[in-house]
Amino acid sequence: MNNDGFMKGGLAAGDALILVDVQNDFLPGGSLAVPNGDEVIPVLNRYLALFHGHGLPIFATRDWHPPDHCSFLQQGGPWPPHCIASTPGAAFPASLELPPDTHIISKAVTPEKDAYSGFTDTELNALLQSSDARRLFIGGISAEYCVLNTVKDALQYHYTVFALNDAICAMDINSNHSHALEEMVRLGAILICFKALRA
Template sequence: MSRALLIVDVQNDFCEGGSLAVAGGAELAGEISEYLDAHHGQFDHVVATQDWHIDPGTHFSEEPDFEDSWPRHCVAGTRGAELHPNLDPEYIQAYFRKGQFAAAYSGFEGLLAPEDDVPTGDRKAGAMPVSGAGTASGTEETGDSFAAMEDAIGLDDWLQSHDVEDIVVVGIATDHCVKATALDAIQAGYSVTVLRSLTVGIADDLDDAVAEMELGGVDVT
């Protein structure tokens, strides 16, 4: 049995200064890095998810309701979609991108990013390549992105191929993508723990999100 740490959406747009900032996001990125430095030996694998929007339809809105629609964020290939610079990518083995052409909250909707299109080692903000960053249906870039998605590997397939059975989830946001990812992991048959101290949420009161995860079988510690 292998154990994996899953880092959810610790991206610039979800941290202070981003277009959809969650309070405490930048500090959390550093805390996850410190946790990894101290505990990486407890995990066989470390992976991360990214919102990676190309043309997500009504997920973007000029008048968002902050439930089903949101301000533009994490547009593919932009600085906002990059990992926050406080998150050290040293131990991250694979990146899974979600939401290219529709809303996607769970990391289990993500697809494996190409190895030549992810951060490695020390990097400067704004340095991520912009491949696959088409912005409207029917463009050559969007067509290429659809073709690439057909051949991409999903998060569940990757975890199974690495014999992962136990997942620990951290990241942003507790009450949205962290919750959706943890519950989907349970449905997929994994043992799942969410480290609440290494997540931040949008709502002031996260008790309902925590209760929903616990009711679904997630161990929230």
């Protein structure tokens, strides 16, 4: 760490990485597959290695739905069943290199309430505060739903938020991706890519 408090690569004490819902059901072949969702994994692995190498905290959110979750079509919701707790579809892919000390945040865990944000009814904010996090670097799946809402809530909690432009994918890659990123910037997030952190 140099005199101004920044680590090599542009990271500092008080930084934290948040991966949003990088789960098998959101990847090609999953029950709610996001086009090209698997393409963010190699990039996220580089972020994971960078943050872990600096001893900075890492968080990974996951949908952890009961079988009768309100968001499912059978219950009148908009989505096919996905990320049902303890099933292979809810697991993180084997190719995602999560360090063993990653904080796992389960969301949307009750039948009657959905949660797109990693902050909704979870311990995420408390854990971030206990780790003295001030700047959050957020990437994952999908841009227009869970990533956007997690970014939005992080800003409302007054964190400085960096959206990982090269490690976010959208369900609608033709339009929603750019619109979601534009909305994150409008709300106050800063777009960043891996090269900038390594500069």
